[in-house]
Amino acid sequence: MGPLIEENLKQEVVLQGIAAAPGIAMGRVHLYNKHVPKIPDRTILPDEVPVEIERLHHAVARSEKELDKILGYAEQKLGGGKSKIFEAQIMILNDPLLFEAIETRIRSECKNAEFIINDEINKYQRLMLVAKDEYIRERAYDIDDLKNRILRNIQQERLYSRLEGSSVIVAESLTSADTILFSRNDVLGYATDLGGITSHAALLSRSLKIPAVVGLRDVTNKVYSGDEVVIDGYSGRFIIHPSKESIAEFEARRAKFLAFEQKLAGLRDLPSETLDRKRIDLSVNIEFEDELEFALLQGAEGIGLYRTERLILERDVIPNEEEQYEEYKRIADKMYPHRVILRTFDIGGDKVLPQSLPEANPYLGWRGIRICLDEPQLFLDQLRAILRASTRKNVAMMFPMVATVGEVREAKKMVEQAKAELRARGVPFDDHMKIGVMIEVPSAAVMAEEISRETDFVSIGTNDLIQYLLAVDRTNSVVAGLYQEFHPAVLRSIKHIIDASHKSKVWVGMCGEMAGDPLAVILLVGLGLDEFSVVPAVLPEIKKIIRSIKYKEAKRIAEKALRFSTEEEVEQYLREVIKEKFPEIPLG
16 A cells, blocks of 8 residues: 555544644654663762762763753743743752762762662652642653753763754653754644643743644654644644645634734734724733743733632642742732732632532532632631732732622721731731722622722623523533523623723723633723733734724624624624624634
8 A cells, every 4th residue: 555545544633732832833743752861770889989970070061061052042042031941950950969969879878870860859859740739740840851961961872852854743741951952943833742831841832932732641652753743722732644624724724823923913012002092901811920921922911810729729738828928929020010910719619629518519609709708717818918919019809709799898808807917017018909809790790880889990700700691501511502602691791790880980801711702802892891801822813903993983883782682693793893804813
């Protein structure tokens, strides 16, 4: 059977991973099987100890030389900020305590250098790999990379990073150094079994503008070097042996994305305002600290939603006030002078609190502000931490899952108690910190005017608001098709929330997924939304649309959309508007 016929007989396979860096790439696989040094356990004679110490010193010096070169490549491609990853590894190489401990063990145990290096550095790795925090687990892979570099150099193995031709790199995992070194070749994209959005490889891929999909679990067992594949860094899909139809589809999508991205160039420093000077704030939703630099590169004017519950969900114990303060202060300092809105713990529902009891329907149970008010010590610890982080006056706080005016008043009393406790301790804070609420429960939407009188701002959480309004569990595939963001009831509720809050002279943001949908942007501007808070990747696209329309025109479009009776009519109308004004936007 000829190779062409054999290629055509291969079945298309679609794998779902995590979209780590945006873009679409098509090409042939280079399967990267990283060399893992073998670690002999060898007893040495006392007079061999100086030789082993010398081998150690030589390997450390060679490793530092390699990292200096990689640091230089990184600074050329990315500038100084992201290059600090490699500066940190060089600092570890220069850590006298670590290498004194290794030398001491070589002398006292009479073991070969590789064995002691591996064992000593593994101690730190094991502690990091069992951590609940994804960020710390990802840093364990950086330590592993440094360890393997030293071991490779002590065994005088060659550094491998050169490729022939264009390639999609597929690997179990990629380190920061792998990502930088491979980028010197014609790399089309990256795909890995392991990794998350906080891995340094993922962050560097975004900065290098190389499409990447991570967390594919076993992609290395399903491809061979030379296989044709597609990487969709927008959806997280990885397609092996794509059909002619799939290739045509992705080529068309890629052409649209590239054409549109070219038009987005240069938007970062331009104001987010309509043609008739209506100002719209553009913020981002953030969960991990490592996302901040990318958000700023995309032109973010602040953080509209920082999900503080990650501090609880990734560990077995609830973080204390000091641990929370350190995290919030770092975020506020990195974003200064831009505003940072810290949402208080939104736990319960699909996010389980440690030691919480099982509930038949957690979405309608003990969650959000209800838990905080029922657990005053947990809430006060967080409130004090947020207040302490506010000294530069760019921090606000927001309460989730509010259903009644009474809950807002009770939460504000707790804030005043936290302030009193800090004053008694002589701890500074912003006494005029802005306080807002999430409007994501129908009762809060109906009572928006009364609730907004108690706050400085409100933010519409469309994900929950839509599922509660339409009685549709958005995670249930059986009824997922009934989850409709353009349902007339949803649009009229959003309109009511905005109008009622404006009556109280309160600004209104939106941090749900609807805010990041290009199809919804003109509609939301026309409804009077003051702030969009979206994932960083879509921010330039949203800004482009805002800067290309008049507010008066957007209001007319929104008024017409509100008159339709079905979701299908609304969506069809909005598609016609976008197609006419922005034919280059790939709506999918």
